[in-house]
Amino acid sequence: MMLSLKNISKKYDDTTILEDISFTCEKGDIVGLIGSSGSGKTTLLRIISGLETPDSGTIKLNNEMVNDKLLCKSPEKRDCSLVFQDFALFPNMTISDNIFFGKGSIKNNELIQELIKFCDLENLLDRYPHEISGGEQQRVALVRALSINPSLLLLDEPLSHLDNDLKQNIRNELIKIFEKVKTTTLFVSHDIEDAMTMANKVVVLKDGLVEQKGSPSDIYSRPLNRYVAKLFGKTNIVAASHAPKSYHRFFDEFLNEDAVSIRPHQIELVTSKSLKYKTAIDGKIISKKFYGSFQEIIVKSEELSLAIHLEPERKIKIGDKIKFCMDL
Amino acid sequence: MIKNLKKNHFLLASLLVLIASAPISAQINLYTHRHYDSDKILFEKFTKETGIKINVIKGSADQLIQRMISEGKNSPADILLTVDAGRLHRAKEAGVLQSINSKTINKNVPSEMRDPDGFWYGLTVRARVIVYAKDRINSNELSTYEDLATAKWKGKIAIRSSGNIYNQSLMASLIEANGSRRALRWAIGVRKNMARAPRGNDRDQVRAVAAGLADIAVVNTYYLGILANSKEKKDRDVFNKVSVFFPNQNNRGTHINISGAGIAKYSKNKSDAIKFIEFLTSPEAQETFGKVNYEYPLFIENNKSDLLKSWGTFKADKQNLSILGIRNSEAVKLFDRADWK
Amino acid sequence: MEIKHVKNELLFKTNSWTFIAILIGLIIFLPISEVFIQLFNPSESWPHLKKTVFSTYLINTIVLTIGTGLLSTLIGVFCAWVIACCEFPLKKFFEWALILPLAIPTYVSAYAYFDILELSNPILIWVRENINLEAMQSLNSFFVYFFTILVLSSVLYPYIYLLARASFLKQGNQLIEAGLSLGHNINEIFWKIALPMARPAVFAGLSLVIMETLNDYGAVKHFGIPTFTSGIFRTWLGMGDMSGALKLAAYLMLLILILLLIEKKARSRARYHENSGSNKPFKKIILSRKKSIVTIALCSIPFLFGFLIPVFRLSLWAFISQDVIRNISLLSLVKNSLFLSVAVSLLTVVLALLLVFSAKYFQSKLTSFTNRFAILGYSVPGAVIAMGILLLSAQINKIYVDIILTGSLLILIFAFITRFFAVAWQPIDSGMEKNCKNINDASRSLGIPAIFSLIKVNIPLIKNTLITASILVFIDSMKELPLTLILRPFNFNTLSTATFDLSSQAQIVESSIPALCIIMIVAIPLISLNLKGKNKLQ
Structure with missing residues (x-):
């Protein structure tokens, strides 16, 4: 040593x-x-x-x-x-x-x-x-x-x-x-x-x-708390119940329950053709920013507000209703 | 031994080396409060006559006494020279002087101007006199020091601060003559009569009289001599506006003080030091003091200075001057109580 | 300081450097500690002093300190502001001329103005004749204080001028421009922005002024104002009571301590104001013709009073008493003064460098702690330090029978070091803090022996600071009086003692020649210091 x-x-x-x-x-x-x-x-x-x-x-x-x-x-x-x-x-x-x-x-x-x-x-x-x-x-x-x-x-x-x-x-x-x-x-x-x-x-x-x-x-990929998760880049801290499939969880004092960290690129928009369409969550785009190599949209869905990174050429606009899933 | 010291106490040892060069034969070390040309002339003359070199440290008498105390047995001092008797008495009390007995000196110095035990001897005399504005005051109005405390002099007296040794000595003589209670009352009376709060030296008091700020001032004859012979015309003009009055001529006499000398207790050149005091009290040296430095000789009647002669002869207080030292601390405290600044 | 830190240090960090530094620091502090120890000895005359003169000393000291402080601040800040921020004819001249009064020791200034009080005589006589004696006497007391404060301020204000000017120059114009753009005029900006930001500098200068005022013996004695310092002399020498005098000295030091604490508080509160300045030089305000004339007139007053008039009078007297030169052997006086001051300034700077370096390099809290003691000497009047040295040497005499400490040149130099250690320590400490901090960490991390680091890195980096520090100590040593007076060796006279000897025998005219020599010798490094300070800022 x-x-x-x-x-x-x-x-x-x-x-x-x-x-x-x-x-x-x-x-x-x-x-x-x-x-x-x-x-x-x-x-x-x-x-x-x-x-x-x-x-x-x-x-x-x-x-x-x-x-x-x-x-x-x-x-x-x-x-x-x-x-x-x-x-x-x-x-x-x-x-x-x-x-x-x-x-x-x-x-x-x-x-x-x-x-x-x-x-x-x-x-x-x-x-x-x-x-x-x-x-x-x-x-x-x-x-x-x-x-x-x-x-x-x-x-x-x-x-x-x-x-x-x-x-x-x-x-x-x-x-x-x-x-x-x-x-x-x-x-x-x-x-x-x-x-x-x-x-x-x-x-x-x-x-x-x-x-x-x-x-x-x-x-x-496996932060032990909200601080570390955020320190390592943009992320969404979501109560674990919203992402039942993700196995890396930590107790979050802010939410007062188990939570998961989902990076913006880990959220996928799904179309009706996709197999995941049935389990996907409904949401509405409330803002959009263009960063060059990607664009960031904020999606509102019930009580959640999530940041999602998309490929730059994707055509979307504020107010669009979309479906997404947070499988990890 | 020096080597050992050097090992352990480098600093102290190097001090030792520095000091080791001090006592060589045929020289005496003088601690003096006097800084006069007359002294310089006399020292040179003494060296010329006897070959004994004189090393001088000047400083205020009290600082020099403190220094002799702290130097203890190692003190290089042979003689302490001061400008007042009080300090010589204090040096005697502090145990830094020794008693000597020289027939020549005893003959040269009147008995009231030397320590009864032979620890110190006077060299020159100064009188504390009253000067008054020629144009406003008649000499008939003046009589004694005690009279200065009476209400007729209200707002007319200029006198310096009680921190000055000559005022302290005057006060000591008044305590001796009249007792401390009356002396305190005198100090309060004079303080109330002052034209202004005390400040400056004796010459400034004379200037105040000349300027019309005060009518009379209590000053030392030596300072009058300096004013009269100043290089500045302004000073000589000041002198010409005033006259000298010797107080207490009808009773004990005018208060005098001396410049004097004593032999250091641990003197290593005692016989040379005695020779030196014999020389300073000799008639020829006495004449030099008077001429160059406006001081009275030990036998005031032998005075040869034209300026001093022009003020007339006077009767001096015959009290033994050791009293100025004995009473000094009491005098300072009474001044403080009288709020004489 | 926490005990844990001390323990830690004693356990881990004591090396020969810190050991020597702590030892030197304590030795420098020794004479002052002697004074403190005497506090516990009984004093015969203390009850008397407390009953009679103590309150007078206290009141006079406070009145003089406040008066001199206020007047010096007024003059110093005004001059600093117009020189730093305005453009007017003769500005270049005033820039350095306004520093010159610093070359004149307070006692010399008092001698040069020995008769200034006579100016008030006609007024006093008029008042006596037309109003009454009491009115005249109170007016007279007023004049005494007024003129003393005037004489002291006229030579002490440059401390504030120098520091405030540097602070104004450092502020840069960004904030001033911000103020202007917010609709304030230049006067409002001065009061609301520039002056508050310069406050730490002004307070630092003010504390120097106050210390010099409290230290002064010659001027207050001449003008007949009984203060603590003159009281110390009176009690020690007049009543022969050293412990009484030391008790007074202790109260004086208490007063100084309180003032220092106030100053420190004022400074630390203002600390975070300091960093905000940009280094862009100030855009000077060009004064109109009328304003220029007023400014020139106002700047002339302190220069005239503080320098030109005293120097002119002294020169006149010197001219009529040329024959004195031979009697006082001027050349040896100059030689002695120079030798003493140069030796003191070099030694003080070397020791201060050693102590600061040991404390900073090894991050020794213990050394910084003892350093704090070593710098106390500057706030202790010279006469008190001399008393401490006399006591000290009397004690050493008891142990080492064959050695006389008093009356040797070495002990005199030692006394000076105790007195002026802070003068060298202060700039070296801040210089090293600014320039050498990381660098010393770097060389430690590289495993370099401390002595190498000191010689090869630290000294070259703070060379200018070292020169400045030694000049400052030199100037103070040239002017210092009581220490030399009390401790000088046989046949050793300096310009300052000769000045005092002559003037104390009422030969003020004759004392002008050595006094002028002091002024000339001090003025040269002063001006060079001013040039240096300016280069650094540009």
Whole structure:
């Protein structure tokens, strides 16, 4: 096991930041720590790196105890490396000085040279951080963090600064780098797409509590509650009685009964020719929005109001009466 | 030993090194409240005559005494020089001075101007006199310090704050002469007679008289000398508008104070220090004080300064000046009770 | 601070850095703690003081503080606003000229205006003759307070001017334009937007003004207003009662503490106002001819009173007393002053850097806690610190018999460090907070030894702050009087002690030469500081 957290708690004054957090990462895992702002995810990252001290709980890093009741290893002595949200490049040093500033980085010269080449930084080595672009700064920060060859790489919101276009590219680059160095990685993000595309394991945090952990696809299709379901994309939370056939249910406090999460694309409109026509539900389209690759309609049916995604070329209009079914 | 210290107490050891350079032969260390040209001239002359170098720290007498207390046995001070007797008495009480007995000094200094136990000796004399506006006041109207508290002077007196040592000493002499109850009543009376709340130094009181804000002022003769010889014409004009009156000539005499010196208890150059005081009390040094610094010599009748002569001779209070120190703290408290700021 | 945190730190985080930093912080605090300890010693004259003069000291101190605070704020904020936001002829000149009064220590200003009260004489005489004596006396007391406040404010207002100006410049024009578009005129915008936003800066400047006012001894003594500070001297030196004086000092510190708390509250409430400014420079309001003339006239008053008139008078006196130069060996005075101030400023900055770095780099709550003690010295009058040092060295003398602490240059420098530590600490602390926070986390995460991080990253990043801090300490050290007066070594005189020595012997004319030297030496770094501040904002 590369990283193991047990019952980590942290309070500032009287506000609870983290409560009883436990999870583990295996060697080679890429773990996404997902949560909205204020969920405590960055604090957790700083605790793992040693920059903050937890109030209680234990942390084992690469089979070595780094936090328990009587011990708090200082960050310099931990076998991990943190990439900061704003990169924290030393503005008074060139890129190459930045990269080689890490303790013992000279020993890893071969690896670093390879990474520099891989990340396309050869031509930037003599520049200063403010002279290069955001994406380039990101790569420099990453290479700098990897320069000490840590067992665990920590990234704080690696993509939050970037606009959508760039994000896509950088995400791909990151994935390529992760694949190449095969370092165990833990990153923090508020963006679910990051988690789904990059991580093989996701931990969802809300208000300092772990809501769910598992593989991205598992969480997507089998959320444990309304919050997680919604976090992973647009969905309809419907009382289980409306979808008797779906087997993944959870108790929903809002509806006060068992519920299911049905994604908008999982609802099918049925025509009279279909076999399912008999069991289908009646509804009426009350609004319609065009998104390019799909269109979203809101359908009202008795007390339900559901979002449904349809192929873009389908001809419908507001007020149409339709039939649909929610088989999963 | 120094090596050991250095290991353990680097800072302290380096201090030691710095200080180790202090006492070399044939020099004396002087803690002085005086900052006058006359002193500078006399120090140079003394060094020339004897080869003894004089190191000086200037400061207010009280701060210097505090410093001698905190330095204890290690104090480098040989002599403490002040501008009033009260502080010398306080230094004696604080145990930072030592008693000496020199025939020359005893001959040079009148007995009331030195400590009865030989802890300190006067060097120069200043009198606390009344100045009055020539054009508004007749000298016949003036008589004693005590008279200043009577209602006829209402709104006419300019006098500085009670924080000033010369006022405190005057008060001490009045307590000694009349008792503390009458002294308190005197202070209240004078406070009520003030033309304005006390402020500024003695020269400012004279200026107030010259400007017409007050009719009489209680000031130190030394400050009159400074005004009379000022580089600013304005000051000399001020001086020319007033005259000097020596109060209490018909009874105990005008209140005087001294500049004086005592030998530090832990002096390492005692014999040189005594030589120095002998020199300062010698007739020739006394003449320099008078001429350069408008101070009376220890034997007031020997005064050679033309300016001081022009004010006439006077009878000085013969009370031993150690009383100024003994009564000082009481004087300050009475001033506070009289609400004399 | 929670006990748990302390325990955590003691268990986990104590390393040689924090240990040394805590030790240095406590040593710097030592003289002040000496004063506090004395509080519990009985004082013979305390009942007397409480009965007679205490209320006078309190009232006078409060009147002076409020008066000087108000007048300084009025002048400082007005000048800051017109310089930051308006365009008029001579603006460039006033921009730096208005800072110059800061070069004049309060006692020098009081000497330069030693006879200012005489101005009121004709009025007083007229009142006495035409109304009555009582009216004249109360009018006289009024004049005393009025002129003292005037003299103090005229050299202290630049603290508020500097900070308020920076704040106005930082606000940017977006909000002002928003105000204009909502139909407010520029006056309303000043009162409703700009001033409230600048409030933290104004309060910070005001607290400096108040501290200097409470610290002043020379001016209040000269004008005959008994305050706490002059009371401390009177009780200590006049009554020979140190513990009584220290009790007064404790009350003074209590007063300062209350003021600091008020200031802190005012600041923290206003904190979230600060971030809203854009960095776009302010679009200057071009004043009409008539308004320009009024503005120039108003700006001239503080410059004239605070700088030009005193300097002019001192120069005149210096001219008629040139022969003094030889007597006071001016060159050695300048040398001593420079040596002392430079040594103090360098050492203070190095120590402050060390302490701030240790606290921030290792996120040591304990170090930040002891730092808080070390910066108390700035709110303690110099004379009180000197008393603490005297007490301290007397105690050390008992242990190490062979060592004299008083009267060595080192102890004098140590006293200065205690007094001015906050002056260096404050900018370094905020500079490091702003520039180095994440960066230090990054270097820790990269496993870099702290010393490397300090030398290679932190120092280069806050170089400008360090220079500013050392200039500030230098200026304060040049002006400081009581500390040197009480603790100076043999034959060691500085410009400030020479000024005081001469003027205390009623040789104000002769004291003008060293006083002028102080002003000139301080004015140069002051102007450079102003230029620096401006570059940073642009």
